[in-house]
Amino acid sequence: KEKIEFTTEQQALMRVITDAYNKHQIPQDVTKKLLQDQYSTEENFLLLTEMATSQVQVLVEFTKNIPGFLSLDREDQIALLKGSAVEAMFLRSAQALNKKMPIGHTEVLEERIHKSGISEEFIKPMFNFYKSIGELHMVLEEQALLTTITILTPDRPYVKDQPAVERLQENVLDLLRKMCVLHHPQEPQYFARLLGRLTELRTLSHYHAEMLASWKVNNHKFTPLLCEIWDVQ
Numbered sequence: 001k002e003k004i005e006f007t008t009e010q011q012a013l014m015r016v017i018t019d020a021y022n023k024h025q026i027p028q029d030v031t032k033k034l035l036q037d038q039y040s041t042e043e044n045f046l047l048l049t050e051m052a053t054s055q056v057q058v059l060v061e062f063t064k065n066i067p068g069f070l071s072l073d074r075e076d077q078i079a080l081l082k083g084s085a086v087e088a089m090f091l092r093s094a095q096a097l098n099k100k101m102p103i104g105h106t107e108v109l110e111e112r113i114h115k116s117g118i119s120e121e122f123i124k125p126m127f128n129f130y131k132s133i134g135e136l137h138m139v140l141e142e143q144a145l146l147t148t149i150t151i152l153t154p155d156r157p158y159v160k161d162q163p164a165v166e167r168l169q170e171n172v173l174d175l176l177r178k179m180c181v182l183h184h185p186q187e188p189q190y191f192a193r194l195l196g197r198l199t200e201l202r203t204l205s206h207y208h209a210e211m212l213a214s215w216k217v218n219n220h221k222f223t224p225l226l227c228e229i230w231d232v233q
């Protein structure tokens with residue numbers, strides 16, 4: 001049985017990332033709205049727009065707390081945020097959907113996502129992803145670290161100093177590997193399974209661009225923040 005030792009730096013890194021992840025949650029009033037009575041496609045679309053916009057704001061604040069991120073080249077910081085925004089949104093969605101909710105709330109949530117104007121062809125891969133994340137039963141620290149690893153992906157478009165991003169990401173990968181052994185001692189492949197989800201996430205984010213183009217809600221409008229981070233309109 002491998003004895004897991006965390007260095008002082010790793011303990012500090014874990015605490016900073018977990019605290020930041022805890023602090024930057026989507027405001028309750030936004031998630032509460034999802035359970036209101038309105039069920040029209042337009043209403044559901046508007047709610048998702050509001051949630052996704054709120055999540056981008058949360059993502060920016062969370063990212064600023066990642067040790068070393070603000071020391072990166074300013075333009076690279078933007079490139080990392082833009083490059084990971086959609087993946088972070090799907091990851092956060094999976095975590096939101098797999099959270100323990102009062103009876104029936106998950107069904108309402110799923111219903112509203114189904115009835116928000118998303119083309120059928122994207123619903124399946126999206127819900128498959130949510131399910132595959134749910135099956136992992138990640139602890140909060142693992143969720144926070146996985147989101148951080150997604151943000152610190154060196155090969156995003158337009159990143160100039162990739163080695164600098166790699167160095168930051170490697171520290172978080174090493175920490176996540178140890179956390180996986182600690183929390184899932186019976187599953188030696190657990191860490192590899194987690195990283196496999198990042199591949200699934202990239203595929204899903206490729207769908208996203210088409211999803212936006214195919215929105216069936218007539219004259220669908222996104223917020224300026226979503227348009228900027230997704231490079232649409």
Ligand SMILES: CC(C)NC(=O)n1c(-c2ccccc2)cc2c1CN(S(=O)(=O)c1cccs1)CC2
Pocket residue numbers: 026045048049050051052055089092093094096097109113208211
């Ligand atoms: C938690 C937040 C970040 N999740 C969220 O906003 N969701 C959720 C979702 C999933 C599980 C629980 C609660 C919500 C499903 C979908 C979205 C957003 N997108 S979108 O960004 O493409 C979008 C398209 C049009 C306007 S916003 C569409 C799919």
